[in-house]
Amino acid sequence: MTPGTRRTITGFSNPTVKALRALRDKKHRKREGRFLAEGLRLLTDARECGRLPETLVMATGRDPHPLLDALEADVLAAGGDVIETGVDILSKITGKDNPQAVAGVFAEFDTTLERIDRSAAPIWLVAQALRDPGNLGTMLRTADAVGAGGLILIDDCADPFSVEAVRASMGAVFTQAIAQARWDDFIAWLCGGPGSEQGGQLVAASLRDAVPYRGAAYAAPCFLLVGNESRGLPEEYEMACDLRVTMPMRGRADSLNAAVAGAVLAYEVLACLDPQ
Amino acid sequence: MTPGTRRTITGFSNPTVKALRALRDKKHRKREGRFLAEGLRLLTDARECGRLPETLVMATGRDPHPLLDALEADVLAAGGDVIETGVDILSKITGKDNPQAVAGVFAEFDTTLERIDRSAAPIWLVAQALRDPGNLGTMLRTADAVGAGGLILIDDCADPFSVEAVRASMGAVFTQAIAQARWDDFIAWLCGGPGSEQGGQLVAASLRDAVPYRGAAYAAPCFLLVGNESRGLPEEYEMACDLRVTMPMRGRADSLNAAVAGAVLAYEVLACLDPQ
Numbered sequence: 001m002t003p004g005t006r007r008t009i010t011g012f013s014n015p016t017v018k019a020l021r022a023l024r025d026k027k028h029r030k031r032e033g034r035f036l037a038e039g040l041r042l043l044t045d046a047r048e049c050g051r052l053p054e055t056l057v058m059a060t061g062r063d064p065h066p067l068l069d070a071l072e073a074d075v076l077a078a079g080g081d082v083i084e085t086g087v088d089i090l091s092k093i094t095g096k097d098n099p100q101a102v103a104g105v106f107a108e109f110d111t112t113l114e115r116i117d118r119s120a121a122p123i124w125l126v127a128q129a130l131r132d133p134g135n136l137g138t139m140l141r142t143a144d145a146v147g148a149g150g151l152i153l154i155d156d157c158a159d160p161f162s163v164e165a166v167r168a169s170m171g172a173v174f175t176q177a178i179a180q181a182r183w184d185d186f187i188a189w190l191c192g193g194p195g196s197e198q199g200g201q202l203v204a205a206s207l208r209d210a211v212p213y214r215g216a217a218y219a220a221p222c223f224l225l226v227g228n229e230s231r232g233l234p235e236e237y238e239m240a241c242d243l244r245v246t247m248p249m250r251g252r253a254d255s256l257n258a259a260v261a262g263a264v265l266a267y268e269v270l271a272c273l274d275p276q
Numbered sequence: 277m278t279p280g281t282r283r284t285i286t287g288f289s290n291p292t293v294k295a296l297r298a299l300r301d302k303k304h305r306k307r308e309g310r311f312l313a314e315g316l317r318l319l320t321d322a323r324e325c326g327r328l329p330e331t332l333v334m335a336t337g338r339d340p341h342p343l344l345d346a347l348e349a350d351v352l353a354a355g356g357d358v359i360e361t362g363v364d365i366l367s368k369i370t371g372k373d374n375p376q377a378v379a380g381v382f383a384e385f386d387t388t389l390e391r392i393d394r395s396a397a398p399i400w401l402v403a404q405a406l407r408d409p410g411n412l413g414t415m416l417r418t419a420d421a422v423g424a425g426g427l428i429l430i431d432d433c434a435d436p437f438s439v440e441a442v443r444a445s446m447g448a449v450f451t452q453a454i455a456q457a458r459w460d461d462f463i464a465w466l467c468g469g470p471g472s473e474q475g476g477q478l479v480a481a482s483l484r485d486a487v488p489y490r491g492a493a494y495a496a497p498c499f500l501l502v503g504n505e506s507r508g509l510p511e512e513y514e515m516a517c518d519l520r521v522t523m524p525m526r527g528r529a530d531s532l533n534a535a536v537a538g539a540v541l542a543y544e545v546l547a548c549l550d551p552q
Contacts, residue, residue: 045528134410138533141532141533144526144528144529145529171528172527172528172529214547214551248421248543248546249421250420250423250546251448252321252324252420252447252448252451253420253448255421255446256417256539257539259533260418260535263532264539267523267524270524
């Protein structure tokens, strides 16, 4: 493999700066099949999961760090590019006032359902029409924390490769499997269509015909389904679930933030399936 | 009391539109002592909690609704103003592409610690240096759901009256008590300085010298302390707690989103203190 190149960019109007900045826009991101991730910690997580950025962008005048040196060496060895530029330009690229000293451009992953190995973990999170990229990233972060296998996105969800989702995931976008599917395809896959071997328990956070979430009869692999932020789950989706569970609502509200509901449920499932 | 007035505004450059729009800016909000809340549901929650907007802004061409009529009548009877304006202007005021059909301007509440009646609820959430208004609003929403009394904000937190926090709270900004305090003042209040009668158990989500969060010895009134999004809690704050609890971290990450950590903990405390 040809080693990558190293260069310095000083101008805001440099076409590379424009191309990197454009990755904050979904349409452009999909056309390029690339996304941005920021921060040494995130990029190190990615590297340790076998994901290297194609392009590494570093701030001039940054503090030296052995992990950054290692990352740079790996990127160059893999044929990637390393760009040094000013903090002001990095700020423009990432859209943050106080940008991290380093950012990377990654190729988007394959997010087909067929890539999911359900036997790899006892818990999987499933989100339906989740619109907020911060909620999506937070669910990835929670999935990592409970030792889930990944996050399956049903119907029209926010883009898991948006800057906001990647940021909120705190690196879990690299550690968790991510799949995107239509409901019918997901159900066919889950229930044993071609390519399915073990099935799985589909659990909905629900108010309809539901049992208390605490100590419910969870079974691995358990797929926890959370609905859209304002509409919740369609009734037919809830009714297709193996188990509907409900959380106490002691106040005026009748629902939780979607990422919060998923997390409370995921920790309960973890405690039931894997008490330690 | 003199009944309020009703008027229509059609111009973007109208000074009232500018003044309302400026409430999205913290400095202006603090100077005015006013904040914005959007949506019929939120405003109805507020009304049922005895909070009426001083000014009610409604979109022309909105769908009629009995709750909106009731709100309008109450606002006028209380001497408040009712403004009708176009959806485009409402969008400019709230900063949302698809604005709700109604918004209100409220006087900020008194957020001194002395207003908190700790005997009113078994659970209280406490956040230290929480910077993200979305996280803050989400914690208010969770506090409502678990039947907590309110949210106490320690040190330099996001503004609970920002548009983002109010929106994420889904109305809980009106149902939950909110206090803002420095750490030393909070500890003095909690431990029985003047004005304190019952004390309370301070519990930290922590990795240091902590017991498993599941089934820990929680006691009411239980104050659940969650730290800053990136730095967590200062060690001395953790050490001042009566109980430090830790949640399983099965992945690469060593922490959860602050609002998620607070919610998982709050639901565990609810299950322990008040099983049903």
